[in-house]
Amino acid sequence: MTSARRLAPPVRGIASVVISAFGLLAAPEAALPLGYALCGAVLVGAAVDCWVGLTGRGAALSLVFAVLRVAAVCATQEWTGGPQNPWALNMLTTTAITLQWEWRPAVALPVTAGLFVVDTTATGSDALGGPLPRLVVECLLARLGFVLLRRSGRRVDEAREHRSALVRAEALAAARHRQEREYLALLHDTAASTFLLVAAQAEEMGPERIAEYARHDLAVLTGTATGTAVKDNGVDLAASLRAGVGHGRVSVEVRSTGAAPVPASVALAFVRAVREALVNVELYAGVDTAELSLRREQGPGDRVVVEVTDHGVGFTPEEVASSRRGIRGSVVERLAGVGGSATVISRPGAGTTVRLVWPGA
Numbered sequence: 001m002t003s004a005r006r007l008a009p010p011v012r013g014i015a016s017v018v019i020s021a022f023g024l025l026a027a028p029e030a031a032l033p034l035g036y037a038l039c040g041a042v043l044v045g046a047a048v049d050c051w052v053g054l055t056g057r058g059a060a061l062s063l064v065f066a067v068l069r070v071a072a073v074c075a076t077q078e079w080t081g082g083p084q085n086p087w088a089l090n091m092l093t094t095t096a097i098t099l100q101w102e103w104r105p106a107v108a109l110p111v112t113a114g115l116f117v118v119d120t121t122a123t124g125s126d127a128l129g130g131p132l133p134r135l136v137v138e139c140l141l142a143r144l145g146f147v148l149l150r151r152s153g154r155r156v157d158e159a160r161e162h163r164s165a166l167v168r169a170e171a172l173a174a175a176r177h178r179q180e181r182e183y184l185a186l187l188h189d190t191a192a193s194t195f196l197l198v199a200a201q202a203e204e205m206g207p208e209r210i211a212e213y214a215r216h217d218l219a220v221l222t223g224t225a226t227g228t229a230v231k232d233n234g235v236d237l238a239a240s241l242r243a244g245v246g247h248g249r250v251s252v253e254v255r256s257t258g259a260a261p262v263p264a265s266v267a268l269a270f271v272r273a274v275r276e277a278l279v280n281v282e283l284y285a286g287v288d289t290a291e292l293s294l295r296r297e298q299g300p301g302d303r304v305v306v307e308v309t310d311h312g313v314g315f316t317p318e319e320v321a322s323s324r325r326g327i328r329g330s331v332v333e334r335l336a337g338v339g340g341s342a343t344v345i346s347r348p349g350a351g352t353t354v355r356l357v358w359p360g361a
Contacts, residue, residue: 006052014046331356
């Protein structure tokens with residue numbers, strides 16, 4: 001309980017100053033010079049206490065000043081207000097209570113006992129009939145309160161650590177889930193698409209072309225393809241798209257207006273999403289032509305818009321099964337992964353437009 005230990009010295013110092021102020025007001029006129037001297041010592045000790053509380057250093061020095069000022073007030077109480085006057089008694093009990101918060105019993109008990117002996121020696125009163133019962137009860141209550149507070153603090157710390165562990169585990173699980181989704185999307189972009197092409201065009205592709213697709217897909221999935229190691233520098237998106245759509249049976253008309261370089265990761269997301277859109281055109285649209293448009297729209301961030309349009313049979317996007325990852329995994333989530341968005345507009349008999357938007361830097 002570091003906070004409680006650092007709070008104890010300032011509390012003791014401020015309380016001692018307040019008690020001494022009232023004690024000085026109640027002191028006989030003849031004892032005022034002595035009272036002023038005692039108050040000066042109390043102020044010095046209070047300054048040390050506050051310094052210890054602020055810096056966390058010098059706890060032993062604070063203890064020495066506390067013992068000296070209580071001993072001085074108790075030893076001179078016969079002149080400042082008579083035996084067992086409130087000034088001495090309150091200084092003694094306040095110091096004893098704060099010692100229970102600041103020090104272990106091995107230190108607090110001997111110091112408190114020594115101060116009590118000084119007080120009873122100065123007053124010459126019976127220990128059992130004097131301040132002893134009050135002192136014992138207050139010290140026990142202070143120690144009990146400190147122990148309970150420490151246990152409560154430990155429980156709070158344990159709960160906080162448990163909550164932090166849960167947050168870390170949740171973040172790790174979310175990162176792992178994102179990686180799994182990314183890998184599934186990549187798998188769909190590569191191997192799954194190749195399987196579909198082989199199934200649809202096995203006789204036309206030939207073994208050499210199938211082997212070439214397989215080698216490329218393996219390099220991408222294992223991270224050895226040159227494209228996966230490119231740094232996120234600016235690249236020409238138009239050139240990347242033209243290179244990415246140069247294969248396949250679908251003839252693509254590319255139109256580009258006002259395009260500027262984009263980060264490599266963004267270009268890669270666009271290329272993969274466009275490739276998936278064209279694979280869908282080849283497999284499902286019933287046409288062999290498509291239009292690819294690229295433009296940069298002026299505005300905040302100068303967003304980049306890419307559209308893949310075909311005039312094929314079309315479909316109803318809402319009716320696509322959730323297990324199908326083509327649109328959701330390789331198009332929508334692909335753009336979302338780089339801060340963009342994807343929209344599929346289609347209806348039966350009216351063709352399909354896949355609109356990809358990146359908001360810019």
